[in-house]
Amino acid sequence: MSPVQTPIDRPDSAPQPGAVRxxxxxxxxxxxxxxxxxxxxxxxxxxxxxxxxxxxxxxxxxxxxxxxxxxxxxxxxxxxxxxxxxxxxxxxxxxxxxxxxxxxxxxxxxxxxxxxxxxxxxxxxxxxxxxxxxxxxxxxVAEINGKVFLNNSSLGLYPRIVRQREASQKRGLPKWVAFLRALLYVARNHSSLYLRLKVDDERSEHRNTPFIFIGNNKYELAGLQMGKRNSLVGAHLWICKAPEATRGGLLRLTLRALSGRLREQDLEATEAKEAWIETRGRHAHVSADGEVLAMAGPLHYKSRPKxxxxxxxxxxxxxx
Missing domain, CATH: 3.40.50.10330 (Probable inorganic polyphosphate/atp-NAD kinase; domain 1)
Incomplete structure (x- = not known):
């Protein structure tokens, strides 16, 4: 069995085999x-x-x-x-x-x-x-309006892809075929997400973005470790935003991400204990660990350490 690579605080002594009943x-x-x-x-x-x-x-x-x-x-x-x-x-x-x-x-x-x-x-x-x-x-763990998630949450591009993929799967397409069709559909029908973002005690910012991603601790963006976390005890949210892009620019960004060639400068990222997000509508489609929900705003994210x-x-x- 391979040793765990994630730096997590281990107990002083491990339970003996058979101790759990x-x-x-x-x-x-x-x-x-x-x-x-x-x-x-x-x-x-x-x-x-x-x-x-x-x-x-x-x-x-x-x-x-x-x-x-x-x-x-x-x-x-x-x-x-x-x-x-x-x-x-x-x-x-x-x-x-x-x-x-x-x-x-x-x-x-x-x-x-x-x-x-x-x-x-x-x-x-x-x-x-x-x-x-x-x-x-x-x-x-992290929370969005009281809902716990372990990995990440996002608004914009990814929830739209999931909804389109699920619609295609209901029509009988295999999951990966449905995903690729959804990806192409969303790229062709791209529209930016307008939001107001506030992190911790900083001033709010207003912006258009294809997506915003909130991780439970930091995710690696580039290289062989892309999509992994080096720690689950950092006690922070990792908030990652894409710059506003044309349809072609968004497609290039997506292809770089899928091929593992994303660069740090492709996205804007910051760490925070809490974040508040408001969109133009009363409700926003939000993904949390792969599940897409319609949630009433404002969206309040926070880290819950250990x-x-x-x-x-x-x-x-x-x-x-």
Missing amino acids: SVAFLLNGQAGSCDAGTATALIEKLGAEHGVDVRVTAFGAGSDLTALAREAVEGGAVIVVAGGGDGTISAVAAALVGTDVALGVLPLGTLNHFAKDLGIPLKLEEAVRALFKGDSVEID ALKVIIPQATPQAA
Whole structure:
């Protein structure tokens, strides 16, 4: 198992294997790489090997994940594991923020950004073993109007792409084909987002931008580390804005981002504890960990330092 690369404050001593006695697993049966039956059998087998009492619940579309997580906590679980993509993990985490119950992560989605940032193995068996022998650490979360997110939120370009992609998927197109069609559609029908932005105690600024991106801690913009975070305990939001661009300029910017050739000077970025965003309409379409919502303004973002306990792989002696 590879050591975790993310610099997170580890506890002075790691829990001993088998010390955890009650772990609840919530598995998204519709996640990209999830076979609920196979996963359940593996979890129960490994739980028996480690002396852990496991309870597995598979759920489908329309399930209230926050309610399922709270039921697991009320049932005595000391770890609640979310099995699915980033949206599933974020929804379960929302029920655990501010509690002593730790979040476990099984990366069963397509991209698994959060799991990668935590150094969690992407293979199911390795990820389950890491849960039973891992460290409990505290990480930051972020909020938008009280809604918790773990990765990022945005307005403008990305929410429009997601809405178009979902519409194409409903017509039967595969996810990646639908995404490419949505990307081309939004590029052809580009319109800037007018907003008023205030960060911390600074003066408000008014501007047009194709998009604004708010990360839970800083994201790398360029090179092989593009799209990754080097820390989840920086206690800040990372606010990134694109300069106003023509349709051609926006398409070039998008292609550079997709090919990993984005440059620091292509975007404007700043760090803050809080931010307020107002748009011209009463409601704005906002993405939060991949989910698009219509939210009433003004939008209030804030960082919540070390508000969530999460299980990460145990450090090797060298990494420790």
